[in-house]
Amino acid sequence: MDLRIFTEPQQGASYDTLLTVAKAAEDLGFDAFFRSDHYLKMGEVTGEPGPTDAWITLAGLARDTRRIKLGTLVSPATFRLPGPLAISVAQVDAMAGPGRVELGLGTGWFEDEHTAYGIPFPEKRFGLLEEQLEIITGLWNTPDGATYTFKGEHYAVSESPALPKPATKPHPPIILGGGGPKRTPRLAARYASEFNTSFRPFDDSDKLFTTVREAVSANGRSPESMTYSAALVACVGRDEAEFAKRAAAIGREPAELRENGLAGTPGEVVEKIGRYAGIGAQRLYLQFLDLQDLDHMELIASDVMRQL
Template sequence: MDLRIFTEPQQGADYDTLLAVAKASEDLGFDAFFRSDHYLSMGPVDGLPGPTDAWITLAGLARETRTIRLGTLMTAGTFRLPGVLAIQVAQVDQMSGGRIELGLGAGWFEEEHRAYGIPFPKERIARLEEQLAIVTGLWSTGEGERFSYEGTHYQLTDSPALPKPVQPRIPVLIGGHGAVRTPRLAARYADEFNLPFASLEDTERQFGRVRDAAREAGRDPGDIVYSNALVVCVGKDEAEVARRAAAIGRGADELRADGLAGSPAEVVDKIGRYAEKGASRIYLQVLDLDDLDHLELISSQVQSQLS
């Protein structure tokens, strides 16, 4: 079971904080450091000092880390044109020496679009499908060849399809709870399917839909990595669990029900139940980014039991 650290910096984190978490994640042996792609905080927080851009952040981290993989859950398709996104991600992959992964979603948080003057179009899933075709098409076009695309929402003509990433294929993550279109897109484009904040029952159901869609598309369902994203809150004792839950404005019982919370043994047991549903990777949503002791505890007493 791979454990990855997943952060939500729109809730309040600057680059230096993210760098500290990424370096700690690398030093502690976590598989990857991922971040969200949002420009507005959610819930009763002010988000100070303000938003950071996902791909500018990852470009910086690419030069200041050495081994840990880096990526997004999920880049909002509404924020960037697909041709520009392909260039950005390929460049950051070069900067990292081939450690980048792209989670790409349709974009959903309308309020942040209004706040920063970003168009929030209808038919975002249809746009996402074209974006996936363009980004992966640009990367897979041979050097010296040209790429063109004629879609409803995007048109590319005679593109040199440069730059190329270091990796032969940058892993593409697709995720979500949609019952029909999301599994179909995952079957066609995803190296990994991620289901965020889902129960065991919903995980089993959605993973099954993706597997069925892969078979219908003529693809081996085993070629796709299946993962969950879940909030994490681990403590050596009940008082520490309660303290960490209170620090993120949540209750310990709520987190036990909806995420990965409790003692290391409790969390290991619950991760095992997600593994039984087909997950081979968990993104640990860490919300208190100043609590690096939390990462150390997870590494030493949870991750150590899963390797």
């Protein structure tokens, strides 16, 4: 089971803070450092010093770290045009070196951040996502010396040189997720190497994994060619008192975290990870909401990860 660190910088984090967390995650042996892609804080926090751009951040981390994988969970299709996004991801991939960068892509859902920064937020966004996936993979897969053309409802690309090419071959892994019963599994089966369920009840993840396996098989792929993952809030304490203290620090109730997150004592967390492994999850994204608490990561590395 891969354990990945997942952060929410829009809640208040500078690049230096993210770099400290990413380096700690790398040194402690975590598989990856991922971040959300948002421009506006959520809930009762100031959000200061303000948002950081996801792909600019990852470009910096690509040069300031050595091994750890890097990516977004997930970039909204509303934020960037597909051609420039393909260029940005390919460039960060080259800066990091092959095999380190992954692109999580979704429809976008947070209308307020769009209005706050002048970004259009159409009511129907699934078509944007589908065409972005077609264009991004089309550009990356175009043979050297050839051009790429596409005309859809939302985007048109004409005789693009389809450069730069990613360092990772055939291209960086694409992560898709969501709870849709038909369209999302279909897109995942066609474009994704990983399907993710974020912050969903355990039984929902189980059902979604089954649905996606069926879609992958129907698309002529082996279900085992897809990686299945989940994202959960992490809150772990050596004992009940430390667990309760960490829960209070992020404004959550211990009982609720035990039900919906990866929470409790190390033994409880190892048991829950085993449940996810039992439904086919190969990777878990641990959402860290207190980026100042590096001891939290150290505890998970020493008392949870070593038992897996």
